[in-house]
Amino acid sequence: MKPFERKCLNIAKKAALKAGKYLKENFYRKPRVEYKGEINLITQRDRLSQQIICGVLGKAFPEHAILGEEDLAINTSSDYLWIIDPIDGTTNYAHTLPVYCVSIALMLRNRLHIGVVYNPMLEELFWSVKGEGAFCNKTRLEVSKEEDLGRCLLSTGFPYDLRESEENNLDHFQRIIKVSQGIRRMGSAAIDLSYVAAGRFDGFWEMKLCPWDTAAAALFVEEAGGTVSDFSGRPFDPFAKEILATNGKIHNLMVELLSRKIWKD
Numbered sequence: 001m002k003p004f005e006r007k008c009l010n011i012a013k014k015a016a017l018k019a020g021k022y023l024k025e026n027f028y029r030k031p032r033v034e035y036k037g038e039i040n041l042i043t044q045r046d047r048l049s050q051q052i053i054c055g056v057l058g059k060a061f062p063e064h065a066i067l068g069e070e071d072l073a074i075n076t077s078s079d080y081l082w083i084i085d086p087i088d089g090t091t092n093y094a095h096t097l098p099v100y101c102v103s104i105a106l107m108l109r110n111r112l113h114i115g116v117v118y119n120p121m122l123e124e125l126f127w128s129v130k131g132e133g134a135f136c137n138k139t140r141l142e143v144s145k146e147e148d149l150g151r152c153l154l155s156t157g158f159p160y161d162l163r164e165s166e167e168n169n170l171d172h173f174q175r176i177i178k179v180s181q182g183i184r185r186m187g188s189a190a191i192d193l194s195y196v197a198a199g200r201f202d203g204f205w206e207m208k209l210c211p212w213d214t215a216a217a218a219l220f221v222e223e224a225g226g227t228v229s230d231f232s233g234r235p236f237d238p239f240a241k242e243i244l245a246t247n248g249k250i251h252n253l254m255v256e257l258l259s260r261k262i263w264k265d
Contacts, residue, residue, distance in 0.1 A: 005114070005129050007060075008106055012082075012116040013127060015056035016102045019049040019086060020120035023093070023102070027121070033094050043094055046070050049086035053104060057082050069212045081107045083238070085212035088117075089188035103190040105215035105238075112238065115216030117190045126194045126220055134197050134223035143226040143247035144199040152202035152250055155184045155192040159208035169207055176257055189243075193217030196245050197224035203246035203254055205231070211238040218245060227251040231258040 001009070023045060031043035050068050057066060058074075061082075066074040068084040082104065087093050089100030098121040106114040115134075117126040126141075128134040134141040146152050154176065162168035177183050184201070186192050190213065192204040197220035206213075215238040218228045227248040228236040233255040236243060246254055 001129055001132055008114055009127065009129055011056060011060045012104045012106065012114060013125065015053040016104050016116045016118035016125065018056060019052045019102045020118040022052055023049055023087065024120040028096060031094060042070065043090060045093065046087050046090055049102065050084060053084050053086060067211065069210065079109045083107065083211050083215045085190065088190040088213060092187045099186055099188060099191065101188055101190050103212060103216045105219070107215065112215060112219045115219040117194050117216050119191060126217065128219050128223045130219065134220040136198055141197045141220060141224040142199060143197060143221065143224045144202045145249065146202050146247065147249045149180055149250050149253055152180050153182050153184065154180050155186055155195065155201045155204045157185060157187065157189060157206045167207065172205065172258055189213040190217045193245055194220055196226060197221045203250055205244045205254065205258060207242045209241060209243060214238050214243050218243065221245045231255065
């Protein structure tokens, strides 16, 4: 690992751990909840967590650009872009359901380069540098080797506009649950993807996501030996709206199951 890469990784870890510590210390105190949409929550903890992360990143790399979920866009001419989700799983957090995380990614010239995801309740720090593998704390990650979809445990999520839009993942869910071992809905795409990288899930898919939901943890899956794409099998783009991440062995079958042609017939 190059010295500057190590510095970026260490600063990202520091930011994630500091924000995670704050969130965990306040977890059992109900936050004030606001709504960005009918069922899309935000709390003051999201904003404060984002401030903590930006404070650490901005101090270390004042020339870098930053994109954050909570109306944050610091634009510069730098080739480096930090992408932040201060709480991935805000709905869980607001209900004191202990499934949430902090997600931080670094893109270099529009390519994912570094990812850090911290789950403070389990004290699991997932991290990766492009080309260096993926890790949880000190353990190197490897995707599962299961090839039989009927024995695969998958995960997914549903978009915030599921009450209004017919593209709401319910059709995919109905189709895939019948041919898989089971499907879990964690409420945090970053945790779902981290768990695919760790071999806990064999695959994950979701639609209508944003770059802060997927950028960091998608890198883990690739570095752990898995495959990440859109629903059609095209290369993954964190600024696109859909993601399919698997152990690689079931990827083509999942692409087939998610095919728009299939579910529209």
